[in-house]
Amino acid sequence: MVNRLKAKYENEIVPSMMEKFNYTSIMQAPKVEKIVLNMGVGDAVSNAKNLDEAVEELTLIAGQKPVVTRAKKSIASFRLREGMAIGAKVTLRGQRMYEFLDKLVSVSLPRVRDFHGVSKRAFDGRGNYTLGVKEQLIFPEIDFDDVNKVRGLDIVVVTTAKSDEESRELLTQLGMPFAK
Numbered sequence: 001m002v003n004r005l006k007a008k009y010e011n012e013i014v015p016s017m018m019e020k021f022n023y024t025s026i027m028q029a030p031k032v033e034k035i036v037l038n039m040g041v042g043d044a045v046s047n048a049k050n051l052d053e054a055v056e057e058l059t060l061i062a063g064q065k066p067v068v069t070r071a072k073k074s075i076a077s078f079r080l081r082e083g084m085a086i087g088a089k090v091t092l093r094g095q096r097m098y099e100f101l102d103k104l105v106s107v108s109l110p111r112v113r114d115f116h117g118v119s120k121r122a123f124d125g126r127g128n129y130t131l132g133v134k135e136q137l138i139f140p141e142i143d144f145d146d147v148n149k150v151r152g153l154d155i156v157v158v159t160t161a162k163s164d165e166e167s168r169e170l171l172t173q174l175g176m177p178f179a180k
Contacts, residue, residue, distance in 0.1 A: 003095060003098040004102060005098045005099075005102040005174060005175075006098045008174075009031070009032075012173070013029075013170065013173045014026055016173065017166075017169065017173070020169065021166060021169075030127065030159050030160045030161035030162070030166050030167060031159065031160050031170070032097060032157060032158070032159050032170070032174070033093075033158045033159060033160055034097060034158045035091070035093075035157050036089060036090070036154075037061065037066070037090050037153055037155055038087065038089040038153060038154040039054050039058050039087055039088050039136075039151060039153040040069075040086065040154075041054045041086060041087050041151065042078075042086065048085070050149065051068065051085050051086075051087075051088070053149070054087070054088055054151060057136050057142060057147075057151070058088050058089075058090055058153070060139075060141040060142060061136065061141055061142065061153075062092060062096070062100065063092075063096055063099070063100070066088040067089055067090065068085045068088050069086060069089055070083050070084060070085055070086065071084045071086050101174065102175075103139075103140075104155070105175040105176055105177065106175065107139075107140055108133075108138045108140070109138070111137075111138040112133075112138055116179050116180075117177045117178050117179030117180065118131055118176060119131075119179060120168065120179060123164035123167060124164075125164060126164075127159045127160070127163060127166060127167035128156060128157065128158050128159060129159070129167060129171060129176075130154060130155070130157075131155045131156075132153075132155075133152055133154075133155060134150075134152045135151070135152060136150070136151050136152070136153060157171065
């Protein structure tokens with residue numbers, strides 16, 4: 001079964017992007033390559049149980065098991081040694097990526113308190129978009145009663161777009177609610 005967002009991309013978005021940016025081939029049209037979810041757990045230094053909870057929550061949100069990220073350098077002021085587990089990340093591609101993006105745009109982002117759209121300025125110059133979420137409770141898979149600490153996470157949408165303008169157009173057509 002083809003995901004709703006993927007079908008929309010193939011049938012509606014690619015033709016309109018080709019027309020707008022004068023592409024000669026459908027392979028030139030930008031597409032979403034992957035989505036990376038990253039949850040930094042700074043308090044995992046003092047309590048390893050916090051990291052386990054973060055990994056569990058990220059597994060529920062993404063639908064696949066995250067990789068534990070470790071410190072590259074020792075930083076004395078943070079009481080951090082090289083190799084200590086300090087976060088978790090998961091990379092979504094293919095079917096799961098489209099399912100997550102669909103869920104993010106249609107269910108999760110509207111649940112954010114005082115939501116007026118996502119920032120238009122969070123592009124990196126190479127067509128990738130980064131979004132910070134302050135609390136994991138906006139995702140329907142997370143049960144409010146099971147959460148002992150509100151944690152945020154970073155969501156990076158990596159596209160094959162050459163410019164921010166192309167990427168913004170792609171994400172807008174996929175339903176990303178940019179602030180006016």
